[in-house]
Amino acid sequence: MPLYLTEDQEMLRDSASGFMAEKAPVAHLRKLRDSDDSIGHDPALWKEFAEMGFTSILISEDEGGLGLGHVEAGVVLEEIGRNLTPSPLLSTGIAAVAALQQGGKHHRDRWFPAIAAGDATVALAIDEGAKHGPAKTAMSAERSGNGFRLTGRKQFVVGGHNADMLIVAARTGGAPGDSDGITLFAVEKGAAGMTADPRRLADASIAARIEFDGVEVDADAVIGEVDAGWGPLTALLSAGRAGASAELLGVGQGAADRTMAYLKERKQFGVIIGTFQALQHRAAHLYAELEVARAATLKAQQLLDAGSSKAHGAVHTAKAMTGLTAQLAVQEGVQMHGGVGMTDEYDVGLYMKRARTLAELFGDANYHADRLAREAGY
Amino acid sequence: MPAADADLDSFRADTRAWLEENCPPEMRTPMKGDADQCWGGRNFTFQSDAQKLWLERMAAKGWTVPDWPTEYGGGGLSREETKILRQEMARLGARLPLSSFGIWMLGPALLKYGTEAQKQEHLPPIARGEIRWCQGYSEPGAGSDLAGLQTRAVDAGDHYVINGQKVWTSYADKADWIFCLVRTNPDAPKHQGISFILFDMDQPGVEPKPIRLISGSSPFCETFFTDARAEKRNLVHEENKGWDVAKYLLGHEREMISGMGHDGAGKTLPQMAVEAVGADAEGRLADPLMRADIALFEVRAAAYRAQGERFNDEWKAGRLNPAQASMMKYYGTELNKRRNELVMAAGGSDALEWESDDSDGGKKARDWLRSKGNSIEGGTSEIQLNIVAKRILELPS
Ligand SMILES: Cc1cc2nc3c(=O)[nH]c(=O)nc-3n(C[C@H](O)[C@H](O)[C@H](O)COP(=O)(O)OP(=O)(O)OC[C@H]3O[C@@H](n4cnc5c(N)ncnc54)[C@H](O)[C@@H]3O)c2cc1C
Numbered sequence: 001m002p003l004y005l006t007e008d009q010e011m012l013r014d015s016a017s018g019f020m021a022e023k024a025p026v027a028h029l030r031k032l033r034d035s036d037d038s039i040g041h042d043p044a045l046w047k048e049f050a051e052m053g054f055t056s057i058l059i060s061e062d063e064g065g066l067g068l069g070h071v072e073a074g075v076v077l078e079e080i081g082r083n084l085t086p087s088p089l090l091s092t093g094i095a096a097v098a099a100l101q102q103g104g105k106h107h108r109d110r111w112f113p114a115i116a117a118g119d120a121t122v123a124l125a126i127d128e129g130a131k132h133g134p135a136k137t138a139m140s141a142e143r144s145g146n147g148f149r150l151t152g153r154k155q156f157v158v159g160g161h162n163a164d165m166l167i168v169a170a171r172t173g174g175a176p177g178d179s180d181g182i183t184l185f186a187v188e189k190g191a192a193g194m195t196a197d198p199r200r201l202a203d204a205s206i207a208a209r210i211e212f213d214g215v216e217v218d219a220d221a222v223i224g225e226v227d228a229g230w231g232p233l234t235a236l237l238s239a240g241r242a243g244a245s246a247e248l249l250g251v252g253q254g255a256a257d258r259t260m261a262y263l264k265e266r267k268q269f270g271v272i273i274g275t276f277q278a279l280q281h282r283a284a285h286l287y288a289e290l291e292v293a294r295a296a297t298l299k300a301q302q303l304l305d306a307g308s309s310k311a312h313g314a315v316h317t318a319k320a321m322t323g324l325t326a327q328l329a330v331q332e333g334v335q336m337h338g339g340v341g342m343t344d345e346y347d348v349g350l351y352m353k354r355a356r357t358l359a360e361l362f363g364d365a366n367y368h369a370d371r372l373a374r375e376a377g378y
Numbered sequence: 379m380p381a382a383d384a385d386l387d388s389f390r391a392d393t394r395a396w397l398e399e400n401c402p403p404e405m406r407t408p409m410k411g412d413a414d415q416c417w418g419g420r421n422f423t424f425q426s427d428a429q430k431l432w433l434e435r436m437a438a439k440g441w442t443v444p445d446w447p448t449e450y451g452g453g454g455l456s457r458e459e460t461k462i463l464r465q466e467m468a469r470l471g472a473r474l475p476l477s478s479f480g481i482w483m484l485g486p487a488l489l490k491y492g493t494e495a496q497k498q499e500h501l502p503p504i505a506r507g508e509i510r511w512c513q514g515y516s517e518p519g520a521g522s523d524l525a526g527l528q529t530r531a532v533d534a535g536d537h538y539v540i541n542g543q544k545v546w547t548s549y550a551d552k553a554d555w556i557f558c559l560v561r562t563n564p565d566a567p568k569h570q571g572i573s574f575i576l577f578d579m580d581q582p583g584v585e586p587k588p589i590r591l592i593s594g595s596s597p598f599c600e601t602f603f604t605d606a607r608a609e610k611r612n613l614v615h616e617e618n619k620g621w622d623v624a625k626y627l628l629g630h631e632r633e634m635i636s637g638m639g640h641d642g643a644g645k646t647l648p649q650m651a652v653e654a655v656g657a658d659a660e661g662r663l664a665d666p667l668m669r670a671d672i673a674l675f676e677v678r679a680a681a682y683r684a685q686g687e688r689f690n691d692e693w694k695a696g697r698l699n700p701a702q703a704s705m706m707k708y709y710g711t712e713l714n715k716r717r718n719e720l721v722m723a724a725g726g727s728d729a730l731e732w733e734s735d736d737s738d739g740g741k742k743a744r745d746w747l748r749s750k751g752n753s754i755e756g757g758t759s760e761i762q763l764n765i766v767a768k769r770i771l772e773l774p775s
Contacts, residue, residue, distance in 0.1 A: 369677050
């Protein structure tokens with residue numbers, strides 16, 4: 001398969017791009033932020049996402065979805081990134097759907113129609129410390145009656161205070177550091193003993209710290225098999241990381257596009273600043289990094305869609321590369337804007353904040369480079 | 379399975395069998411240095427019978443230039459078949475049978491701009507490794523500003539008389555022929571008075587003088603022309619339109635240079651580093667700062683491989699802005715320099731040895747120094763960035 005978008009994928013990109021520009025440009029984020037919203041996204045927009053089919057991209061046609069793949073998911077997520085659109089699509093429509101596809105028909109029957117209709121959101125309760133490290137999961141899930149009792153703490157659960165369901169990684173066996181012994185659970189909103197403490201992040205999104213104080217769940221809350229949650233968790237994380245890569249690419253590209261426009265408009269010393277070679281070279285270098293990051297992202301998405309054994313490494317590469325590149329784009333962006341880059345009025349600073357959050361989500365560049373190194377035996 | 383895929387599968391099977399049978403065992407080991415490369419040409423001394431045999435067998439199949447048309451000595455393979463051939467050669471560790479500026483640079487330019495007679499005359503000897511070519515572009519006063527070149531070609535009826543000096547002419551002392559940029563109209567604006575001409579180096583008016591590099595070898599020369607003679611039939615494209623050819627060829631050169639250092643033969647950088655530095659109890663490279671440097675380098679290298687694939691696919695589909703070759707050249711060469719810095723850092727004082735057998739004659743150190751030229755030759759990194767800024771980002775000048 002050639003490493004560029006097919007005609008159908010380009011059509012989807014055009015429609016997603018038109019949709020975001022009209023319904024959810026950066027002004028939408030500003031409005032939400034300045035209205036002191038407590039949800040983190042606009043539920044009416046989420047409904048419209050569903051009507052566009054975005055929420056059911058990965059859901060199979062048999063199960064009422066579009067039956068498309070990670071490339072298509074990435075096409076939409078890139079537009080979300082470019083417009084800084086606050087949306088639960090990545091956690092709900094991409095990562096959660098990928099996990100549930102590996103984890104029991106009853107979950108899919110329960111959640112897919114609601115996700116496809118834009119009536120439900122799902123949040124991911126994986127991280128327990130400030131840095132991502134899913135194998136470090138320590139939260140306990142003890143057998144209790146015909147189900148389990150969950151005890152522990154999660155953080156960086158984006159949208160977790162509002163989600164209809166949480167996918168929670170907990171330990172039924174093994175010790176922190178082992179991938180065996182982790183089990184994934186679907187925990188519904190309002191479960192007794194679960195307390196969410198929402199925190200607004202730098203980019204105006206909301207992530208919760210969640211306390212599980214002996215939360216009781218049934219056996220059929222398990223996604224996949226007991227002690228073998230690493231399988232669906234890997235599916236979740238691969239989808240989430242590939243999707244976050246696409247969104248980061250959009251954030252980086254959006255910042256770069258704004259910066260290029262500014263270089264062609266701002267005058268100093270009687271000339272357009274884009275004539276200065278010092279800035280041209282930095283802009284051209286940034287362009288090269290973005291192109292390389294784009295290739296890495298598309299490669300990962302295509303390999304995931306093909307079910308290739310190489311997808312795993314390609315996803316690590318994509319997430320590391322887009323994390324580095326988007327952060328370069330926003331840093332160069334602010335610098336090349338000069339003083340106005342520091343103002344809230346200009347959008348480039350919003351891109352900087354979003355890039356930082358997404359780069360951290362599902363592991364930063366160091367995490368993924370380290371994984372690649374370990375898997376390559378050094 | 380679609381018919382086309384079935385055909386490709388059988389092509390792969392045939393190719394694999396043919397290579398197994400015909401590639402001499404000595405030609406299946408990684409090349410140790412420049413000396414192991416086969417450059418062909420009138421004066422080339424083969425290093426071994428195996429090297430000669432390998433060239434002859436591959437040339438007979440047209441596989442020194444697999445994607446050229448068969449009538450010019452090529453293999454007539456499609457892009458997919460060419461890719462399969464390369465994969466199968468890599469699988470076997472087979473060496474490149476022939477390294478040649480004729481193949482990488484002049485050939486593509488002749489295929490696009492040459493007359494039928496020029497193609498017939500020059501392409502088959504390139505494919506067979508009989509004529510070795512060099513590139514006469516740069517001059518002392520015309521490097522990055524190539525179009526400022528001064529070497530003069532004066533019309534003398536059926537030929538041109540050439541006077542002037544080229545510099546950095548790689549392998550001019552070993553080449554048989556030169557493809558050369560000359561000024562045919564000194565009064566026209568600088569880009570419009572240049573012609574692209576081919577001539578034999580074996581004549582009294584052509585004198586190459588080797589220049590020694592920091593890597594110790596002397597792969598390139600100053601080349602002086604004193605009333606040298608070039609036949610008019612060897613003018614490629616129209617008189618004073620040589621800049622078109624030059625630019626087209628530079629695109630190929632950039633693509634070629636951007637791919638250097640990624641041949642995949644031999645040990646990987648992490649393997650080399652672990653051997654030199656050792657590993658901790660968990661198997662991680664013992665120097666954590668070096669490990670981080672290498673791990674982040676490897677991310678970029680993997681991403682760039684994907685970009686290489688994307689570039690080829692888009693090129694094939696005619697979707698590329700030609701200036702993207704500049705982006706590839708810039709990124710690929712900077713990456714290769716970085717890789718060589720890391721190889722030196724990992725190798726420590728072992729890698730500093732310049733002549734010993736243990737170091738294969740200072741291969742690491744010499745490769746490291748040679749890599750610095752990658753971001754200079756074929757247009758410097760700064761020039762590539764200028765091109766991207768202007769032609770892709772459309773920044774004003
Ligand atoms: C290993 C090697 C092999 C080569 N082989 C050949 C060959 O076979 N045939 C051949 O003809 N030539 C060959 N060259 C020459 C090569 O093409 C030139 O060296 C190159 O184009 C740069 O020209 P220069 O050396 O005159 O440097 P200069 O043009 O003098 O550049 C000096 C510095 O100034 C910078 N600079 C120049 N102009 C600009 C600008 N507009 N904006 C920003 N920065 C600028 C450059 O980037 C560089 O950093 C080879 C060079 C090397 C290193």
